[in-house]
Amino acid sequence: MMESYHELLPGGSERRASLETALETVRSLDRKLSELTEQKNELLAQRAALQESMDKVVPFSGLNYDVRRILGFQYIKFRFGRISREYYEKFSAYVYDTIDTILFKCKEDAQYIWIVYFVPEKLEDKIDAIYASMHFERMFLPDEYDGTPTQAGHNLEDQIRELEAKILQVDQDIVAAINSRKDDLIASYQRISTFSTNFDVRKLAACTKHDDHTFYILCGWMTEQDARSFQKEIENDDNTFCIIEDDHANIMSKPPTKMKNPGLFKPFELYVEMYGLPSYNEIDPTILIGLTYSFLFGFMFGDAGQGLCLLIGGFLLYRFKKVRLAGIISCCGVFSTIFGLLFGSVFGFEDLIPAMWLRPSEAMTNLPFIGKLNTVFVVAVGLGMLIILMCMVLNIVNSLRSHDTEKVYFDTNGVAGLVFYFALACTI
Structure with missing residues (x-):
């Protein structure tokens, strides 16, 4: 198990990989991939933030007015939001003409209508209460954009496309980094996998030491045929011994059952x-x-x-x-x-x-x-x-x-x- 490892790689080239070389290969590639993954995660977070802003702006793309100027009003208050189609029709028919407000319809679908309404500062509490009684759902737009909602939406789309191009480039860099060390990585994987298997076996073994030597003792059950084959396989290995217990009275555990049927x-x-x-x-x-x-x-x-x-x-x-x-x-x-x-x-x-x-x-x-x-x-x-x-x-x-x-x-x-x-x- 502890000898030098030989592997025949694709293409017919033989590659040796010591444990130290395998570990260094994996660690260096892990550092490189960690940097690229962290960079990708940052880009994904930025794209998610822009997408969230875009989801807020797009429903009001029908408003042909500078959003920043609306946000700067002093004596006129504004509210962005949506109202169900049922209550919008009732509001338009029975309430709208009787109160001091200006309503602008931006977007609509089968269930909701997105609107912007304006009210005098002194009447905002009264008018807000009326809209709230109509189940108006208020929404808050980001204030870092210039121009109309349509222009802001186009600007956000451009930024999202730029981020997606950068994310694609990072993905390509990750693939390139792996491909550049593919042969080394395969050899390292096989080498470390061998040691990992050995370690998993040793976790089940009793450990004892004699002078400078460490011995691992494994006790278990095998079929008689497998036990004979195992003894034959290790007969030339001076570091491995297999003892078969012939005295059934000395067996402390209960044999497992292995069913064998046609x-x-x-x-x-x-x-x-x-x-x-x-x-x-x-x-x-x-x-x-x-x-x-x-x-x-x-x-x-x-x-x-x-x-x-x-x-x-x-x-x-x-x-x-x-x-x-x-x-x-x-x-x-x-x-x-x-x-x-x-x-x-x-x-x-x-x-x-x-x-x-x-x-x-x-x-x-x-x-x-x-x-x-x-x-x-x-x-x-x-x-x-x-x-x-x-x-x-x-x-x-x-x-x-x-x-x-x-x-x-x-x-x-x-x-x-x-x-x-x-x-x-x-x-x-």
């Missing part, structure tokens, strides 16, 4: 994970769940047409989107199609193809003491009883593996429960 049953691991992974020494029930779930689904939802739709749609979603539930649906579609052919059902129609086994709606079975019951119902109950018996057997096997004698014989799902339930099933 690809067809991989999606059904979703259901196992929902209820909790089995312990290390227990049987993985994924295959059993996959078979029983798919079989019962097809038995209860036997339809060749809809089964094919589930099969194809689920397969495509699982193949391209990796949706595990879609894989489960696809497996269920297989059994649904099979039972659909056995029941002679296609998209709910039972007269298109002959039934290879029986018609669920017509098939009846005579049972002692009970009478006639639907055959599909009887078979479903029988399958349910069989699954319960299988689960009891699996529980006994798991108990034997964990050396829990009490659970093997006296648990409700142990030998006692199995004998009782099996005798009851046979009696029925």
Whole structure:
């Protein structure tokens, strides 16, 4: 891990990068990019301020009068703002001609009308109260512009364009700075990334020292195959040792569970994970769940047409989107199609193809003491009883593996429960 690092860069050139060189490359480029980023942020702030001012000025572009001169009035007071169209029409029809004010309409849209009104200084409180009763929303214009609002708007547009050109130039400078050090940066990244990975591993290790040497001890679990491969990989490395614990009584922690199932049953691991992974020494029930779930689904939802739709749609979603539930649906579609052919059902129609086994709606079975019951119902109950018996057997096997004698014989799902339930099933 601590040797010189070699990297084959694009174009075929080989580049060495020591840790010190990598750090200096990153730091120098970071300083350059920080300066450019700070410069860009200042330009963005200036553009935002100008845009805010422009948003205030543009609605009054219809006022053909110098804004600075309006702001300098002494005996006439002015108010910039907007009023809803509904109240503007009422104000114009019933109020405007009865009060001492001059109103100038600047801009309008479907909801609001932007206006400027002027009142004598002595009457401003009274007139302001009347406008306020009409829900007038006052707005304040910046006082650093000369000319009309239209001229001020054009001036602001020019300034914003200049700032956007400067921002674009800074972005180009950032790209150029990165491209100029691209090869060095790639080599530095790979070098620092290696050290970062090593550090992340060491955070999980116990650290001890002997003389001037530091040792890192990592304890964990690997599959037997991976452990053998790892030992073979480090057999020529004098600084790395791997010890496999053979005494199971000396193991202090509980082994993790890693499920390994055929690809067809991989999606059904979703259901196992929902209820909790089995312990290390227990049987993985994924295959059993996959078979029983798919079989019962097809038995209860036997339809060749809809089964094919589930099969194809689920397969495509699982193949391209990796949706595990879609894989489960696809497996269920297989059994649904099979039972659909056995029941002679296609998209709910039972007269298109002959039934290879029986018609669920017509098939009846005579049972002692009970009478006639639907055959599909009887078979479903029988399958349910069989699954319960299988689960009891699996529980006994798991108990034997964990050396829990009490659970093997006296648990409700142990030998006692199995004998009782099996005798009851046979009696029925």
